[in-house]
Amino acid sequence: MARRAEPPGHAHISLEVNGEPVEVSFPPHKTLLEVLREDLGLTGTKHGCELGECGTCTVLLDGQPVLSCLVLGVAAAGRKVKTVEGMARGPELHPLQRAFADLGAAQCGYCTPGILLAAEALLERNPRPTRQDIKEALAGNLCRCTGYIKIYEAVELAAAWMRGEDAAPPEESIYGRR
Amino acid sequence: MLRLPSFRYLEPRTLKEALRWKSESGPESMYVAGGTDLYPNMKRRHQEPKVVISLARIRALRPKGRSRKAASGLTLAPMMTLTELVESEGIRESYPVLARAAELISTPILRNMGTLGGNLCLDTRCNYYNQSYEWRKAINFCLKKDGAICWVAPSSPRCWAVNSSDLAPVMVAIGADFLLVGPEGERTVAAADFYQNDGIDYLSKHPGEILAEIRVPPRDGWEATYWKLRRRGSFDFPVLGVAAWVRWEEQKVAEARIVLGAVASQPQPVPEAAAAIIGSRLDDEAIEEAALAAFRPSKPMDNTDFGLAWRKEMTRQFVRGALKELRSKLVE
Ligand SMILES: Cc1cc2nc3c(=O)[nH]c(=O)nc-3n(C[C@H](O)[C@H](O)[C@H](O)COP(=O)(O)OP(=O)(O)OC[C@H]3O[C@@H](n4cnc5c(N)ncnc54)[C@H](O)[C@@H]3O)c2cc1C
Ligand code: SF4
Ligand code: FES
Ligand code: FES
Numbered sequence: 307m308a309r310r311a312e313p314p315g316h317a318h319i320s321l322e323v324n325g326e327p328v329e330v331s332f333p334p335h336k337t338l339l340e341v342l343r344e345d346l347g348l349t350g351t352k353h354g355c356e357l358g359e360c361g362t363c364t365v366l367l368d369g370q371p372v373l374s375c376l377v378l379g380v381a382a383a384g385r386k387v388k389t390v391e392g393m394a395r396g397p398e399l400h401p402l403q404r405a406f407a408d409l410g411a412a413q414c415g416y417c418t419p420g421i422l423l424a425a426e427a428l429l430e431r432n433p434r435p436t437r438q439d440i441k442e443a444l445a446g447n448l449c450r451c452t453g454y455i456k457i458y459e460a461v462e463l464a465a466a467w468m469r470g471e472d473a474a475p476p477e478e479s480i481y482g483r484r
Numbered sequence: 485m486l487r488l489p490s491f492r493y494l495e496p497r498t499l500k501e502a503l504r505w506k507s508e509s510g511p512e513s514m515y516v517a518g519g520t521d522l523y524p525n526m527k528r529r530h531q532e533p534k535v536v537i538s539l540a541r542i543r544a545l546r547p548k549g550r551s552r553k554a555a556s557g558l559t560l561a562p563m564m565t566l567t568e569l570v571e572s573e574g575i576r577e578s579y580p581v582l583a584r585a586a587e588l589i590s591t592p593i594l595r596n597m598g599t600l601g602g603n604l605c606l607d608t609r610c611n612y613y614n615q616s617y618e619w620r621k622a623i624n625f626c627l628k629k630d631g632a633i634c635w636v637a638p639s640s641p642r643c644w645a646v647n648s649s650d651l652a653p654v655m656v657a658i659g660a661d662f663l664l665v666g667p668e669g670e671r672t673v674a675a676a677d678f679y680q681n682d683g684i685d686y687l688s689k690h691p692g693e694i695l696a697e698i699r700v701p702p703r704d705g706w707e708a709t710y711w712k713l714r715r716r717g718s719f720d721f722p723v724l725g726v727a728a729w730v731r732w733e734e735q736k737v738a739e740a741r742i743v744l745g746a747v748a749s750q751p752q753p754v755p756e757a758a759a760a761i762i763g764s765r766l767d768d769e770a771i772e773e774a775a776l777a778a779f780r781p782s783k784p785m786d787n788t789d790f791g792l793a794w795r796k797e798m799t800r801q802f803v804r805g806a807l808k809e810l811r812s813k814l815v816e
Contacts, residue, residue, distance in 0.1 A: 317493075334490075335487075335490045337488065340485065340487070356485060356486040357524040357528075358520055358523075358524055358590075358594055361591065361593055370596050371592075372597050373593055376519050376523045378493065380493055381538070381540065442592065445592055445717070446590070446591025446592050446593035446719070
């Protein structure tokens with residue numbers, strides 16, 4: 307079968323995005339962030355500073371969190387990319403997503419996709435993180451709304467659920483002190 | 485969106501291929517490792533190479549399973565990521581000062597991408613330079629790129645942009661050597677001679693040369709530490725770095741080096757401060773004298789974060805703190 311002709315100067319790569327094989331072509335100076343959003347229609351990954359200074363563009367590359375604004379699309383050839391769109395299983399949210407929603411760990415939500423992926427990579431390596439482990443793992447993700455406390459609590463709650471524990475959020479984190 | 489300028493992208497598989505493609509593409513080409521310094525700079529139009537040559541697929545530059553450790557010291561691969569450096573058991577045990585400086589760099593996500601070699605070849609930084617093209621255009625640019633005047637020192641003929649690498653001062657302090665491979669062959673330079681005190685011409689490396697190995701001397705009786713000053717506990721470049729190294733013999737300092745980071749266009753050795761502790765047991769008086777010796781010549785320029793007087797005072801505080809830390813490790 308004949309290959310679709312590429313515009314001159316375009317790169318054509320195969321990679322795996324959220325578990326599915328994907329082929330895409332684009333000018334070689336595009337970042338992975340731009341390729342995901344503009345060529346693959348995956349706008350869940352957000353763009354913030356685009357200079358490595360905020361973490362909102364975080365995706366997993368071969369399981370490791372990276373800043374997609376500073377990775378070239380061509381450098382993802384043959385590799386596995388995971389974005390926030392790959393977290394839910396069908397209609398069922400990932401435990402981290404559920405915990406973030408339940409605890410109000412997302413306010414404007416702009417930092418959330420990057421934080422969810424950074425947190426997922428942490429829990430993959432360390433199912434029982436301390437508060438300090440969580441702070442360190444998320445030290446590359448800025449949030450201008452929540453003040454981070456809700457985010458740490460949500461990661462702790464999700465971690466407990468993922469370990470199979472029947473955990474509930476502390477009443478205080480939902481209703482405040484009564 | 486803040487986009488990269490367009491360029492051709494090459495991924496050589498061997499050093500030889502990289503060197504050949506570099507000389508074929510000429511001065512309009514640049515190497516890239518992790519891209520965490522080069523790509524933001526390209527987005528701000530500090531560098532606009534027509535050809536970008538990635539070092540990522542060259543096996544000879546990757547860590548070979550375990551970093552090589554021998555009687556003659558430790559050899560590190562430039563394409564080792566900062567995360568690999570921080571997490572290496574061998575390095576944490578034998579060269580904790582390297583792991584310490586590396587884990588203070590930026591954020592955990594950036595450290596998954598940034599490499600040791602890229603960190604050691606970092607572009608110099610300045611408040612008037614690390615800005616978007618439009619911002620720089622609005623002040624009619626500056627000497628370092630596209631302009632004619634230095635906004636930090638307008639009567640100065642040179643650029644004072646700052647070497648802001650956290651590992652560079654440590655490499656100079658512990659006396660590392662760098663292996664450079666270029667079109668003319670290989671050469672080894674001492675880390676101290678790799679850097680130059682000029683914000684534009686900050687490396688003695690020729691543009692075609694590749695930093696191929698970092699050779700760290702063996703642990704034969706020396707101890708070192710690194711202290712970093714920055715506004716936030718994450719993300720931020722150093723506003724001051726203090727790398728302190730001493731060789732301890734017969735319960736005394738036999739040799740010492742104190743090197744300041746982020747205060748000049750190169751990691752800045754302060755020999756007067758080192759001289760003040762040689763022969764001492766790192767007692768309070770000797771440490772105080774060294775701290776003062778580092779404080780006196782320190783002349784922060786108005787091109788990074790924080791106020792000048794406070795930054796100068798922090799030189800004294802950090803040299804004192806670093807030396808006290810070394811004393812706690814050395815004196816039983
Ligand atoms: C938000 C942010 C915060 C940061 N904070 C810090 C910090 O706190 N401390 C710090 O030290 N750095 C910091 N950095 C700078 C940088 O990310 C790191 O220093 C990183 O290690 C650079 O490595 P790299 O592989 O990404 O370099 P690249 O961007 O790939 O390369 C940098 C330069 O080195 C050259 N180069 C790279 N490797 C070689 C080689 N082997 N041979 C010859 N030339 C080579 C490239 O041509 C380029 O000119 C920060 C960057 C950002 C964006
Ligand atoms: S020190 Fe001067 S010339 Fe150099 S980058 Fe800053 S303003 Fe520009
Ligand atoms: S958008 Fe990538 S770090 Fe801010
Ligand atoms: S929820 Fe708004 S930035 Fe984090």
